[in-house]
Amino acid sequence: MNMIKGILTIAAIVMLSAFTTVRNGYKVGDIATDFNLKNIDGAQVSLADYKDAKGFIVIFTCNTCPYAISYEDRIIALNKKYAAQGYPVIAIMPNNPNMQPGDNFEAMQRRAQNKGFTFPYLIDEGQKIYPQYGATKTPQVYVLQKTSNGNQVKYIGAIDDNYQDATAVQTKYVENAVESLLAGQPIKTIQTRAIGCSIKS
Amino acid sequence: MDAYFYTMRIMYVLVLILMVSCKNETSGNAKVTDEGEKEAVVMPTLEVYDFEGLKPFLKTSSETVYVVNFWATWCAPCIKEMPYFEALNTNYKDKNVEVLLVSLDFPKKYDSHLKPFIKKNKLKSRVVVLNDPDSNTWIPEINPDWSGAIPATLIFSKDKRAFYEQPFTYEELETELQKFIN
Numbered sequence: 494m495n496m497i498k499g500i501l502t503i504a505a506i507v508m509l510s511a512f513t514t515v516r517n518g519y520k521v522g523d524i525a526t527d528f529n530l531k532n533i534d535g536a537q538v539s540l541a542d543y544k545d546a547k548g549f550i551v552i553f554t555c556n557t558c559p560y561a562i563s564y565e566d567r568i569i570a571l572n573k574k575y576a577a578q579g580y581p582v583i584a585i586m587p588n589n590p591n592m593q594p595g596d597n598f599e600a601m602q603r604r605a606q607n608k609g610f611t612f613p614y615l616i617d618e619g620q621k622i623y624p625q626y627g628a629t630k631t632p633q634v635y636v637l638q639k640t641s642n643g644n645q646v647k648y649i650g651a652i653d654d655n656y657q658d659a660t661a662v663q664t665k666y667v668e669n670a671v672e673s674l675l676a677g678q679p680i681k682t683i684q685t686r687a688i689g690c691s692i693k694s
Numbered sequence: 695m696d697a698y699f700y701t702m703r704i705m706y707v708l709v710l711i712l713m714v715s716c717k718n719e720t721s722g723n724a725k726v727t728d729e730g731e732k733e734a735v736v737m738p739t740l741e742v743y744d745f746e747g748l749k750p751f752l753k754t755s756s757e758t759v760y761v762v763n764f765w766a767t768w769c770a771p772c773i774k775e776m777p778y779f780e781a782l783n784t785n786y787k788d789k790n791v792e793v794l795l796v797s798l799d800f801p802k803k804y805d806s807h808l809k810p811f812i813k814k815n816k817l818k819s820r821v822v823v824l825n826d827p828d829s830n831t832w833i834p835e836i837n838p839d840w841s842g843a844i845p846a847t848l849i850f851s852k853d854k855r856a857f858y859e860q861p862f863t864y865e866e867l868e869t870e871l872q873k874f875i876n
Contacts, residue, residue: 559768559800593770629859630843655827657800663828685830688798690769691843691861 518627521683524643525551525635528622530585530615533602538613540583540637540644547579548638548647548674550667553587553628556604557595558690560656561631565608567652567659568632571667572612580636580671582612587623587631590616592693620694630689636670647674650685737809742801742823745832751794751822752836754852759791759874761867762848764824766798767807771861772845776815778864782871783819789875793819798844801825849874 519525527540540549550571554561572582590597598616605614617623626635636648648670653662666685673680743751754760763779765772776795783793795817799808804823812821826832833842837857840846847858847867851874858870 559766563800629841651830654830656829657827661827666830686833686840686842687829688833688842688844691771691845691859693771 518625519635519646519649521646521649523646524640525637525646526622526625527644528585528615528617530617530622531598532613532615533598533605533610538583538615543581545579546581546639548636548671549644550575550580550582550671551626551635551637552582552584552632552652553623553626553630553634553692554584554632555586555588555593555596555690556600557588557593558631560687560689563656564632564652569608569611571652574668575671576612578671578675580674584610584612584614585617585622586614587617587620587628588693589620596693620692623692628692630691632689634667636667636674638674648680648683650682651687654685656687737805738812738821740804740809740823741821742804742825744826745824745828745835748796748822748824748826748832749835751796752848752850754850756852757790759849759851759871760794761791761871762794762796762850764796764798764844764846764848766844767803767811768799769844775845775861775863775867776817778862778867780815780817780819781864782867786871786875791871791875795819795821797821797823799823 529537529539532538540546543549552568554564554568556562568582568584576582586596586601588596590600594600601614601616604610628635632652634648634650634652635646637644638647639645648667650666652667653659653665655662664682666682669682670680751760752762761779761782763772763775765776767773779793779795782791797808808823829842833840836848837846840857840859843859845861847860847862849856849858849870854874856870856873862870
């Protein structure tokens with residue numbers, strides 16, 4: 494009898510551990526949480542601060558991941574193009590700086606200054622926000638649209654289909670998504686996947 | 695088992711030392727003007743594939759169990775777990791297990807990072823390189839649940855597959871492998 498109990502307990506543990514590896518996080522259509530995170534200038538930033546925004550291009554990114562670095566100029570270009578049209582870029586650095594010192598707050602400030610970031614670059618202190626979004630890697634984008642119910646997730650995934658070479662891109666997923674939202678059209682590709690650096694916790 | 699981990703720890707420290715000494719050597723080499731000396735270093739040749747080319751590596755009709763690890767030289771957790779894959783490759787060689795290390799390094803890093811890494815660490819497992827920027831197409835083909843984060847590992851035999859988007863310890867890796875060879 495004890496053996497059966499033991500087996501059942503083990504089975505329960507195995508099942509539980511299997512469940513914990515299942516990623517939660519947002520799907521397209523979900524309402525995304527707002528946050529109150531520290532920006533590189535020391536100010537706290539929330540989505541609610543943007544009274545005139547129609548939505549947001551939330552990007553989990555960092556200093557140290559080669560894929561994120563490869564996309565820096567394209568992230569700057571996205572903000573330049575869409576902030577004025579109501580879809581500003583909000584960059585969030587999700588890594589634990591103790592695990593990844595190159596992503597600490599001072600390093601974020603330096604990187605933003607060197608690259609001339611024109612958008613908030615927030616630190617997910619305590620790593621409370623990225624798990625709610627379900628981000629697993631950098632870079633990872635969530636395009637949100639402001640609705641009466643909150644900020645609704647409209648697109649999750651990569652910026653475009655070529656991380657190596659901006660000039661060889663065939664499909665600009667994020668731009669297409671934002672353009673569709675601006676035009677009031679359905680988004681053709683609502684979710685994509687790309688290689689990235691696992692978020693360090 | 696303790697002795698094993700002790701050995702692994704030494705190996706890891708050695709890898710770190712090698713990496714540091716590698717860095718020093720590079721900066722040292724920059725000052726050396728003798729080009730001939732540099733060329734004398736024989737670098738490994740790379741097998742580079744797009745996803746179509748990689749596909750045959752991801753299935754089998756033989757009795758061999760394959761452990762496929764997706765990694766890159768810049769990925770710290772990948773480098774940390776690499777000695778475990780190497781050890782697995784050595785320890786299970788006569789049990790019909792093969793480790794395949796699929797590098798996702800960028801092409802511009804092949805000569806500066808990837809080749810020196812393979813050489814310095816004397817990698818025994820087969821290394822292939824996947825160069826296919828359209829990852830949205832091939833990631834779900836490798837596994838529908840893969841978000842695209844690395845390290846990631848695929849273990850498969852002719853009638854069983856499992857995918858892991860996580861870093862491994864040697865013990866965990868061995869536990870997963872055992873499910874395929876019993």
